[in-house]
Amino acid sequence: MVSSIIISTAVVVVTITSTMMIMLFPLANAISSPSSSTDEAEALRSTGWWNSTSAHCDWDGVSCNDAGKVTRIALYGSGKELGELSKLAFSSFPSLVELWLDDCGLNGSIPHQIGTLTQLTYLSLSINNLTGELPLSLANLTQLEVLSFYSNRLHGSILPAIGKMKNLTVLDLGNNNLTGVIPSSLGNLTTLTSLYLDGNQISGFIPSQIEKMKNLKSFYLFYNGLHGPIPPEIGKLKNLNYLFLDYNNLTSVMPSSFGNLTNLIYLYLDSNQISGFIPPQIGKMKNLKFLSLSSNRLHGPIPLEIGKLKNLEVLYLSYNRLHGPIPPKIGNMKKLIFLNLGNNNLTGVIPSSLGNLTNLDSLTLRGNQINGFIPPEIGYLLNLSYLDLSENQINGFIPEEIVNLKKLGHLDMSNNLISEKIPSQLGNLKEVEYFNLSYNNLSGTIPHSISNNYMWTSIDLSHNQLEGQSTTPHEAFDHDKGLCGGIKGLSHCKKRHQIILIVVISLYATLLLLVTILGFLFHKQKIRKNQLSKTTKAKNGDLFSIWDYDGTIAYDDIIQATEDFDIKYCIGTGGYESVYKAQLPSGKVVALKKLHSWEREDPTYLKSFENEVQMLSTIQHRNIVKLHGFCLHNKCMFLVYKYMEKGSLYCMLRDEVEAVELDWIKRVNAVKSIASALSYMHHDCVMPIIHRDISSNNILLDSKLKACVSDFGTARLLDPDSSNQTLLVGTYGYIAPGKLNYTLH
Ligand SMILES: *[C@@H]1O[C@H](CO)[C@@H](O)[C@H](O)[C@H]1NC(C)=O
Numbered sequence: 001m002v003s004s005i006i007i008s009t010a011v012v013v014v015t016i017t018s019t020m021m022i023m024l025f026p027l028a029n030a031i032s033s034p035s036s037s038t039d040e041a042e043a044l045r046s047t048g049w050w051n052s053t054s055a056h057c058d059w060d061g062v063s064c065n066d067a068g069k070v071t072r073i074a075l076y077g078s079g080k081e082l083g084e085l086s087k088l089a090f091s092s093f094p095s096l097v098e099l100w101l102d103d104c105g106l107n108g109s110i111p112h113q114i115g116t117l118t119q120l121t122y123l124s125l126s127i128n129n130l131t132g133e134l135p136l137s138l139a140n141l142t143q144l145e146v147l148s149f150y151s152n153r154l155h156g157s158i159l160p161a162i163g164k165m166k167n168l169t170v171l172d173l174g175n176n177n178l179t180g181v182i183p184s185s186l187g188n189l190t191t192l193t194s195l196y197l198d199g200n201q202i203s204g205f206i207p208s209q210i211e212k213m214k215n216l217k218s219f220y221l222f223y224n225g226l227h228g229p230i231p232p233e234i235g236k237l238k239n240l241n242y243l244f245l246d247y248n249n250l251t252s253v254m255p256s257s258f259g260n261l262t263n264l265i266y267l268y269l270d271s272n273q274i275s276g277f278i279p280p281q282i283g284k285m286k287n288l289k290f291l292s293l294s295s296n297r298l299h300g301p302i303p304l305e306i307g308k309l310k311n312l313e314v315l316y317l318s319y320n321r322l323h324g325p326i327p328p329k330i331g332n333m334k335k336l337i338f339l340n341l342g343n344n345n346l347t348g349v350i351p352s353s354l355g356n357l358t359n360l361d362s363l364t365l366r367g368n369q370i371n372g373f374i375p376p377e378i379g380y381l382l383n384l385s386y387l388d389l390s391e392n393q394i395n396g397f398i399p400e401e402i403v404n405l406k407k408l409g410h411l412d413m414s415n416n417l418i419s420e421k422i423p424s425q426l427g428n429l430k431e432v433e434y435f436n437l438s439y440n441n442l443s444g445t446i447p448h449s450i451s452n453n454y455m456w457t458s459i460d461l462s463h464n465q466l467e468g469q470s471t472t473p474h475e476a477f478d479h480d481k482g483l484c485g486g487i488k489g490l491s492h493c494k495k496r497h498q499i500i501l502i503v504v505i506s507l508y509a510t511l512l513l514l515v516t517i518l519g520f521l522f523h524k525q526k527i528r529k530n531q532l533s534k535t536t537k538a539k540n541g542d543l544f545s546i547w548d549y550d551g552t553i554a555y556d557d558i559i560q561a562t563e564d565f566d567i568k569y570c571i572g573t574g575g576y577e578s579v580y581k582a583q584l585p586s587g588k589v590v591a592l593k594k595l596h597s598w599e600r601e602d603p604t605y606l607k608s609f610e611n612e613v614q615m616l617s618t619i620q621h622r623n624i625v626k627l628h629g630f631c632l633h634n635k636c637m638f639l640v641y642k643y644m645e646k647g648s649l650y651c652m653l654r655d656e657v658e659a660v661e662l663d664w665i666k667r668v669n670a671v672k673s674i675a676s677a678l679s680y681m682h683h684d685c686v687m688p689i690i691h692r693d694i695s696s697n698n699i700l701l702d703s704k705l706k707a708c709v710s711d712f713g714t715a716r717l718l719d720p721d722s723s724n725q726t727l728l729v730g731t732y733g734y735i736a737p738g739k740l741n742y743t744l745h
Pocket residue numbers: 051052
């Protein structure tokens with residue numbers, strides 16, 4: 001069961017770090033030394049990090065050996081702001097074996113005196129604001145087993161002398177500003193199991209000496225400026241489980257020696273400039289679950305051998321130059337959950353064997369030259385929530401079987417040659433949030449099930465030969481005239497003649513934000529004047545807009561429904577906001593997140609609110625909480641969401657009765673949903689969105705226990721082209737040392 005859980009990279013990475021943290025606290029060894037115990041007490045006291053009057057060996061985070069010498073200092077995640085690391089007089093602690101000062105608000109540089117701690121086996125200073133270069137004296141710490149400076153602002157290059165730390169098992173320098181090359185001496189670290197250098201600006205080649213690190217299980221090099229080829233010697237690292245080389249400038253071809261990595265679970269090579277064919281040896285990587293080769297220059301056909309990867313759950317080959325047909329053998333990969341072959345040059349038909357992939361959640365074939373019919377077998381993909389077949393030359397008709405796909409949230413078949421009628425029951429798909437059949441040759445009438453479907457937020461049937469029920473196709477699908485409820489301001493939208501809606505909330509909201517928040521005071525003509533006038537823009541530049549698909553949410557309704565945010569409607573309070581439940585006159589229930597009045601003056605909270613609006617208005621996914629509108633005005637500052645009946649996963653798990661209701665199957669489903677949302681954010685958005693604070697608090701459940709990611713206050717758009725400057729945010733314990741944390745300014 002566990003193995004069937006699909007977990008996104010991020011989630012896995014989180015697990016790795018937390019397990020690492022938990023596992024690596026063996027008891028301190030007793031080591032005696034000449035310096036006196038009172039010296040040590042004095043040295044500890046003078047840091048100002050403790051204010052206790054008891055014996056120093058009893059202080060929080062301090063451990064001593066039998067001789068009363070300090071062997072361990074561990075203040076990780078204490079939430080303290082310890083300030084300069086140099087306050088700790090390192091030379092006073094000759095017996096120190098472990099130093100854990102992660103997430104302690106440390107700043108300044110790492111003092112060279114750290115080299116006097118020659119007994120040190122664990123040195124972890126991750127998640128701080130340390131600056132400067134790595135001190136040369138680090139080379140004296142030859143006993144080190146764990147060295148972690150993850151997520152600081154260190155610069156300079158990686159010291160070749162690190163190659164002398166013969167006992168090192170974990171080396172984590174990820175998420176800093178390190179430059180220079182990877183020293184070949186790292187190959188001497190033959191006991192290393194985890195090497196994390198991701199999120200730096202390391203350039204140069206990957207040294208072939210890495211082949212000596214035979215114990216390596218995790219190798220993270222993503223988000224750097226590495227170039228040159230991937231050394232074929234990598235094939236000798238037989239123990240590798242995780243290999244992330246994505247987001248670099250790697251060139252040349254994929255070495256066929258990858259086939260030897262039979263223990264590999266994750267292989268991410270995307271966003272490089274790798275060319276050549278996908279080697280058929282890839283079929284030997286039997287344990288592979290995640291394979292991402294997208295955004296490279298791969299050409300040639302998709303090798304048939306790929307069908308041997310029976311454990312594969314994620315296959316991304318998009319944005320390459322692959323041609324030839326989709327191998328029907330893909331239908332053998334029964335565990336596939338995400339399949340993206342989009343934006344290549346694939347030809348031929350959609351193999352009917354895809355109908356075997358009953359675990360599939362997301363299928364993207366867009367932007368190829370696929371022709372032929374949509375196989376009716378597609379109706380077997382009962383778990384499909386995302387289907388994008390757009391921009392191909394698919395002809396024939398839409399098979400009736402598609403109405404079986406009850407979980408479908410995103411359906412895009414636009415820009416093809418699909419003809420005949422739209423299946424009459426298609427509108428009964430309840431989860432659909434994006435529906436695009438435009439630019440085809442569809443004819444007949446628009447089924448009632450669709451024209452009545454106000455649950456759907458985005459419908460585009462334009463550029464077909466459909467007979468509108470009350471208007472000519474041209475009028476009905478004109479983006480301006482058809483827009484009914486795109487942005488509502490305070491107005492109520494009349495359901496005119498059941499005109500098919502082309503409601504492009506996200507587009508308009510983005511536009512609105514560009515127009516207002518970003519301070520551009522001109523308006524696109526597309527937005528009709530009377531709509532704009534409803535968007536009240538106060539003198540001080542504050543912004544108010546509430547919109548919804550059917551235009552039934554109005555500001556006054558919200559104030560009335562909550563009796564002006566009376567406490568009795570409050571269903572939760574956070575650090576700086578409260579959440580209210582409001583039942584609107586239409587019967588619709590929404591959740592309102594309102595900033596506490598005393599926090600309103602603080603620009604960081606305002607920014608977080610604005611950020612949330614910006615993020616949520618650009619994305620739509622069935623596992624991302626739905627934003628209906630917002631008010632950003634100095635008198636009232638709130639966001640309007642879909643109401644999630646069951647509240648947060650955190651609360652649900654804490655409640656004994658509810659935790660039982662959330663049985664194992666449901667938990668697995670929740671994990672899958674979140675993975676699906678993260679995958680969408682990381683791979684399917686125009687610019688990847690990094691949430692940066694995934695925790696059980698931020699996962700909400702609706703009445704059917706469908707899980708949604710919420711709280712995008714700290715989320716960031718990722719622009720892979722800009723130079724990266726990293727910043728850490730998030731809930732401690734859930735922060736991933738991986739892809740979640742990167743912010744690029
Ligand atoms: C000592 O520090 C703790 C927290 O670090 C604080 O709560 C407490 O008030 C302090 N006591 C004194 C006497 O300063």
